[in-house]
Amino acid sequence: MALKYWWLLALGLAALVTVVVVLWRRRTATNSHLPVAHAERLTALPAYQRAVKRRRTWLTTAVAAVAVLAVSLLVAAARPVTERTSIPEQLNRDIILCLDVSGSMLDTDEAIVRVFAKLVEKFKGERIGLTIFDSSAVTVFPLTDDYDFVAEELKIAQKALSVDSTSFEYFAGTYEAPGSSLIGDGLASCINGFPAVADSKRSRSVVLATDNLLAGKPLFSLSEATSLAQKADIRIYALNPNDYGADSLFGKAADGLKKTASVTGGAYYALESESAVPAIVQKVQATEAALLKGAPQRTLLDNPGWPLGVALVSLLVLLTAGWRLRR
Amino acid sequence: MTTLLTGVKAKMYIFAHRRARGVLDGEYASIFRGRSLDFDDLRDYVPGDEISDIDWKATARVGTPLIKRYVATRRQQLLFVADTGRNMAATSRGGDIKKNLAVMVMGVMGLLAIRHGDSVALVHGHGASTSSLPAKGTESHVENVLRHMDASSLEHGSSDLCARLEYAASHIKTRTLMVVIADEITVGERLAKVLRRLNAQHEILWVEIADAVLAGPDAVHNADGVGTDVQGMEQVLLLLASEPELARHYAQATAERAHGLAELLKSNGIAQTRIGATEDVMKQVFALLERHRRAR
Numbered sequence: 001m002a003l004k005y006w007w008l009l010a011l012g013l014a015a016l017v018t019v020v021v022v023l024w025r026r027r028t029a030t031n032s033h034l035p036v037a038h039a040e041r042l043t044a045l046p047a048y049q050r051a052v053k054r055r056r057t058w059l060t061t062a063v064a065a066v067a068v069l070a071v072s073l074l075v076a077a078a079r080p081v082t083e084r085t086s087i088p089e090q091l092n093r094d095i096i097l098c099l100d101v102s103g104s105m106l107d108t109d110e111a112i113v114r115v116f117a118k119l120v121e122k123f124k125g126e127r128i129g130l131t132i133f134d135s136s137a138v139t140v141f142p143l144t145d146d147y148d149f150v151a152e153e154l155k156i157a158q159k160a161l162s163v164d165s166t167s168f169e170y171f172a173g174t175y176e177a178p179g180s181s182l183i184g185d186g187l188a189s190c191i192n193g194f195p196a197v198a199d200s201k202r203s204r205s206v207v208l209a210t211d212n213l214l215a216g217k218p219l220f221s222l223s224e225a226t227s228l229a230q231k232a233d234i235r236i237y238a239l240n241p242n243d244y245g246a247d248s249l250f251g252k253a254a255d256g257l258k259k260t261a262s263v264t265g266g267a268y269y270a271l272e273s274e275s276a277v278p279a280i281v282q283k284v285q286a287t288e289a290a291l292l293k294g295a296p297q298r299t300l301l302d303n304p305g306w307p308l309g310v311a312l313v314s315l316l317v318l319l320t321a322g323w324r325l326r327r
Numbered sequence: 328m329t330t331l332l333t334g335v336k337a338k339m340y341i342f343a344h345r346r347a348r349g350v351l352d353g354e355y356a357s358i359f360r361g362r363s364l365d366f367d368d369l370r371d372y373v374p375g376d377e378i379s380d381i382d383w384k385a386t387a388r389v390g391t392p393l394i395k396r397y398v399a400t401r402r403q404q405l406l407f408v409a410d411t412g413r414n415m416a417a418t419s420r421g422g423d424i425k426k427n428l429a430v431m432v433m434g435v436m437g438l439l440a441i442r443h444g445d446s447v448a449l450v451h452g453h454g455a456s457t458s459s460l461p462a463k464g465t466e467s468h469v470e471n472v473l474r475h476m477d478a479s480s481l482e483h484g485s486s487d488l489c490a491r492l493e494y495a496a497s498h499i500k501t502r503t504l505m506v507v508i509a510d511e512i513t514v515g516e517r518l519a520k521v522l523r524r525l526n527a528q529h530e531i532l533w534v535e536i537a538d539a540v541l542a543g544p545d546a547v548h549n550a551d552g553v554g555t556d557v558q559g560m561e562q563v564l565l566l567l568a569s570e571p572e573l574a575r576h577y578a579q580a581t582a583e584r585a586h587g588l589a590e591l592l593k594s595n596g597i598a599q600t601r602i603g604a605t606e607d608v609m610k611q612v613f614a615l616l617e618r619h620r621r622a623r
Contacts, residue, residue, distance in 0.1 A: 034539075034547060035481055037417035037425065038511050039556035039563045041584070042541040047576040052564060 004079040004300070012074035055325065062321035068314040076307035081300045092202045094143050096129040098190035100210035101161070101171050102181045108209050108241040110161040111277035117154040119281070120147050127202075129193050130157060133186030134174035135216060139193060179216015186210070187225035187260075191234055204234040205266065207284060211242035212253035226260040235266040237284045239277070243270035331473040332466060335434025338605065369393040373500045375448055375461050404462045405440040405447045406503035406529070407433050407472065408495050412453035412486030413557040414510055415479040418547055420537035421604025426479040428536045429508045431608045433476055436506060437469040448503070450495045451475050454484020457494040462501075476508075485558055488512055492521045496528075505529040511538040514587040526595045532615055533592055533599035541565065542577035 003009060042048050097116060099109045109132075120128065128150055129143040141153050160170030177185075190206050206229070212222070220228070229236055238257040254270070261268040267287060269280045369385050372392030385393045409415075415426040437447045446462035449472045460472055488509055495505065505525065512518065525531060539547040547554070547565060554563040592599045600615040602608055 033553045033555040033562065034565065035413075035417040035557050036539050036541060036547065036554045036563060036565075037414035037486070037557050038513075038538050039541065039554065039558065039561075040513075041511065041538075041581060042577060043556065043563060045573065045576045045580060047570075047573045048542075051570055051573050055564065 001303075002081060002083055003075070004081050006078055009074050009078040012070075012077065016070055016074075058321045058324045062318055062325065065314045065318035065321060069311055069318060072307045072310040072314065076304050076311060079302065080304065080307060081302055084299050084301060085296055086299060093126045094129075094194060094202050094204045095126065096131060096143065096190050096193050096204075096206050098186060098206050098208045098210075099130070099132045100134065100181055100183065100186060100208075101132045101174055102134050102211075102213075104211055104213070104242065105209060106161050107163070108239065108271060108277065110158060110163075111275075112207065112209050112239065112281065113154050113158045113161060115278045115281040117151060117158060119285070120150050120154065123147055130154070131186070131190045131193055132157075132171065132174060133182070133189060134171065135179045135182050135185075136174055136176035137186045137189030138171075138173040139189070142193060143195070177216070179214075179218070181210060181213050182216055182218040183210050183212055183214060184218040184220035184222045184225045187222065187236070188220040188228055191225065191228050191232055194232060194234065204232065205284075206234055206236045207239065207281070208236050208257075208260075209239045209241075210257070211240055212257050213242070214253070222256050222260060226263060229260075229264045234264060236261050236264045237266045237287075238268045239271055239280060240268070241271040330470075331430060331477055332434055332438070332470045335431055335438065335473070338431060339435055339438070339609065369395060370500075373498070375459055375499050376501065377446060377462055403440075403443075403445040404501055404503040405436065405445055406450065406462070406495065406499060406505045407437075407447070407476075407508060408450045408488075408491050408505060409433070409476055409508035410453065410486045410488045410491050410510075411451045411476060411479040412483050413479075413481055413560075414486035415476075415536075416481045416483065417557045418539040419603060420539055421607075422539075422547070423605055425510060425536045425538070426476060428602055428605060428608065429479075430473050430476050431605055432508065432534050432536075432602065432612060433506075434469070434473055435608060435612055437472060438466075440464075441466060441469060447472055448499075449475060450491050450499070452491055452494070453479070453486065455490075456484070457491050459494070459498065462503075481557060481560075486510075489515075489517050489521060492518070492525060496521055496524045499529075503529050504532070506532045506534060508534050508536065510536045511581075511584065512588075513584055514591050519591055522591065522595055522597070526597065530619070531595070531597045532619055533597050534612075534615065535588075535599060535601045537601050537603035542570075543574035546574075 097112065099105070099112065101109060113130075116128065123145070125145065127143040127145045130140040130153065132138055132140055140157060141150065144150060157170070159165060160167065187206070187208060190208070194204050214222075226236070238261040240254055240257055243254045254268075258268040260266075267284070269276075269283070271277065271280070369382055370393065372381060372386075372394050376394050380394050382393050382395045385395075409429060411426075415424075415429060417425055419425045419428055421428075440447050441464045444464065446464040447469055448462035449460040450457065451460070452458055460468075460475065488507070489512075492507070522531070541547070541554075541563070554565045555561070556563050589599070598615055598619040600611045600618075602611045
């Protein structure tokens with residue numbers, strides 16, 4: 001709590017003191033009261049003593065109210081502010097969850113969806129979208145900040161992706177082309193999910209969960225999709241549950257993902273189990289947040305509430321006292 | 328230079344338009360009808376006696392001034408006993424300053440007295456000091472008496488009418504028609520005592536100059552609602568006067584005081600009047616003289 005124009009308070013108090021002194025001087029200078037004799041006829045009465053006491057009380061109240069009113073108004077005029085230096089965390093992110101729903105990925109997908117279902121509760125301003133793909137991509141829901149809807153959708157997705165699920169309706173439309181895990185096409189679709197570059201102030205990222213085990217002929221290769229992402233300034237965070245080292249069968253596939261992630265400014269995470277997903281998503285969030293931190297900003301928060309409140313109360317007291325004194 | 332007396336005369340003509348001054352003269356004269364006490368002796372001179380009453384031959388024989396008593400009693404003396412302290416510079420019921428009313432009363436009665444061939448004397452004072460003016464029968468002397476009354480101001484000492492009465496009791500040896508110019512003093516043992524003593528020697532008329540009303544609907548008002556009690560020069564809140572409860576208590580207290588004084592004066596056979604404004608002076612003085620004549 002600080003006073004922005006503190007000198008105004010000093011100035012006002014000085015003026016107040018001057019006014020009081022001048023009034024006092026003038027009061028003592030002009031002593032033109034009505035001379036009356038045998039005033040003890042009145043002053044000796046107990047009723048008079050009571051009335052004087054009552055009047056004195058109200059006068060004291062009125063004077064105190066005036067003083068409080070003046071000081072509180074001065075304080076209000078001096079503009080009490082709370083100064084706060086803050087690094088504004090930008091909440092204007094767009095995130096698209098890009099989930100490979102081929103059989104091998106379902107467990108990981110569920111974990112990711114579960115984590116995001118939780119994160120959405122804390123979202124404020126971020127937009128999130130969900131796209132699933134296998135041989136063809138389906139937009140489950142586009143980028144939106146309707147969090148009630150998102151939560152609802154993520155719940156449905158979580159259910160459909162879980163092991164207990166027997167229905168494959170959820171995945172309808174992901175087998176429209178021959179092949180499986182057409183990752184280039186999937187990623188390109190996800191990238192297309194972002195609006196045109198007009199709104200460049202929003203950061204864009206894709207959480208891509210895939211093992212990059214390509215089977216079939218995609219329209220876009222992974223590198224082509226990656227260059228699309230680069231052009232649109234989209235970071236890709238790749239989560240690979242099937243990374244067993246460079247020597248293994250999957251080593252080459254993982255390399256492709258790693259490259260994609262690094263050239264777009266994102267990151268690559270090898271998942272050892274589904275339980276690691278929350279930690280990794282947190283890490284993604286943290287990286288994003290760090291990237292989005294703006295310059296420290298000094299904000300001044302006016303809080304004129306309490307001095308003005310005090311002024312109002314003292315004004316009410318003053319009016320009451322004035323009314324009592326006038327009678 | 329007789330400015331005060333001129334003012335009194337002018338007012339007499341204004342306010343006495345219904346009652347001829349001749350009537351008043353008659354009232355005054357009738358008070359002393361048949362009042363010729365035939366003491367044919369001499370006594371010592373005391374301050375306040377007319378110089379012309381001194382029996383110079385007897386004085387020369389004895390060595391101390393002696394007064395021819397029977398001459399003095401034939402010529403009546405009108406003695407004003409007035410306090411010229413701060414109280415008389417305060418506000419009267421009518422809003423005028425009380426001393427102006429006193430000057431008017433003393434002027435009217437003084438003029439009547441000297442026109443009748445009587446003399447006028449004054450016992451006055453403020454604070455701790457009391458003094459007197461000797462009895463004389465000239466207009467310039469009446470003017471001088473009025474001047475002393477008019478000198479009363481807020482710079483004067485405090486008022487103490489009892490002290491003036493006590494002075495009169497101890498210093499005035501002649502029998503006089505004593506007119507006490509009082510205000511709303513409270514009745515006490517001291518006043519009762521001095522009145523008893525004076526009443527044995529003098530014919531007393533009591534003129535009360537009514538003080539300003541301090542509470543109730545008729546209370547005095549000024550801009551800031553603050554008065555000064557001239558006794559102690561302290562502030563008195565007059566704004567409070569409009570409070571009904573206070574007004575009731577005040578009216579009760581004033582009525583008690585007035586009743587107490589009336590009882591005291593009645594028990595001594597003293598006629599009294601109460602004057603609140605200049606326009607009442609003529610009427611009230613006339614009524615007072617009338618009452619006194621009938622009471623005898």
